[in-house]
Amino acid sequence: MRLARAYGRAMWDARLILAYTLLLSLTLFILAPFLMIALRSVGKGWFGRLWLPPQLTLDWYRWAVEVGNIPEVMKNTLIIGVIAVAVSTAIGIFAGWAFGRRQMPGKEVLMAIILLPRMIPPITYALGVAKIFYTLELVDTYLGVALAHVSVCAPYAILVLSATFEGLDERVLEAAGVCGANTVKRFFYVVLPLIMPGILASMIFSFTHSYNEFTLTLLTYGPHTVTLPVRTYLAVGDGYWEITSAMAMLMVVPSLLILAVIQRRAKPEKLVGGFKGV
């Protein structure tokens, strides 16, 4: 009897160990490329079959900043990001209001069309964008690249803000009207504060998408509008793995910052619904 119980416990322990091993392997498997790049960005003389780099250095980062012109590239990326966020959120507010508040025929079809840029292969869509932008001479301008980004950022903004507007209580707006607020005051004192969480969520979504966007940038950028993902990709072509790794690591920093802010301050999934009444 005691033997049986001991056997059972051993089996249980074995199972637990197995589960942990598997989970850990999976985590390592997912993290491996990232760890690889992280190590490479600070390693020196890491050739052959060595497990770890023999020497650590920050030289590659200096190279990345000086030769790779990262500050300039970062500036481009941020300017494009800000324009994309502003345009997408503005579109999101108007379209979200229409989708969330109005009963209109063909709402679903319209929504499907708006989501289309996310559904078809990015390169297909990007080719079309590039073709149009060459004609309009929008290629290699901040506005041009940002507008290309809007095509993927705006659908998120619209989705998020539609949900926010749907959650807005009609009666609360009516109450504001009865209280004496005209349309403008109603918007600034009641509607705007109530949809603010949705606007923030949509801005976060839009910015991360613009910041990470690669395909659309690749087909619309020029010498003056190189963004971080494109710069990193180009550096790979030049063959300097260490410097490229350093760039890639630098690129992660703002993403981590945003992630930290989101985790601390707000949960995007909660922001989407906006303020709820009771």
Next chain:
Amino acid sequence: MTDVMIEFRDVCKRYGTLVANDHLSLAIRKGELMTLLGPSGCGKTTALRCLTGYIRPDEGRIFIDGQDITDVPTHQRELGMVFQNFALFPHMTVQDNVGFPLMIRSLSTTERAERVAQALRLVRLEGYESHYPRQLSGGQQQRVGLARALVYRPKVLLLDEPLSNLDAKLREEMRFEIKEVVTRLEITAVYVTHDQAEALALSDRVAIMNRGRLEQVGTPEEIYEHPRSRFVAEFIGLSNFLEGHVQAVDGDIMVVSVGGLQMRIPALPNAGQGQRVLLFLRPNEVELLRPDDPGGANVFDAQVEKATYLGDTMDYRLTFGQDMTLRVQSDAQRRFGQGAPVRIRFPRVRCWAMTSG
């Protein structure tokens, strides 16, 4: 005309083929609490929303204090309104919610604070200034709603089923509170509800609506005692209806044949022989007698079909005459069991002439 505060003049509102307000004409006096009462879909809410300006009537005009406000936008109508779902501003504190109408009217901060404090005292919510609506109970939220509606002394207070979202006990409490506040401020109030008990308890006058039309307007007593139609009688209180026809008219008394029995009731004006009538009896207006009690005018034999004990009253279903049933409520002191033979007397019977057909 000077004592009329609100007037609906021939107001019509249609939604496609549905007529929500069918030539509604109603005058509400200054300082009066008028209830719009009716089942859902009777047009009472549409009427209220025409008053707030949220809906524009297709035809007719609406006046407040002698001024035609049919085309005045909502925010210029100087109304106060209490909503069924409270409709407080969730992102504002109680202080800011109540102060909102004052802020919109650009009152100074000190005056605003003073009047908010006054309004909160009126609804007994002092000390909750910095709470957010979600931190308050339903009753407290509705008091905030009331304070917000009253804080700038509007000419008219509108209440849209303000108690429907509260539980039964609180509802009764708030009912008296609203009545007291409205009476104390001598404000004209329009109260929309589907709850007849609420309407009877609160109102100076009740307007009963049915399918977009006014059925009857009167004090709660008039409406309960002298309903003008079967709809009103059915909607307010419990009622029995019996169909019959006039057999003979004898001065101011007429003999009506109902289910094989003869009843003597006050004659209808210009009632003739053969006229079909609808008799109407409240369950507590039927006297229950022992089967051996002496008979007389309007005394009939009946049998208890079902007896239900309700605490202070007994609720009976009786059968009498030819297949007639009657609901009777009487004192629980004297009880009759199921199947017991009884005698019933009708001391008072009201009736309407029915249009033939």
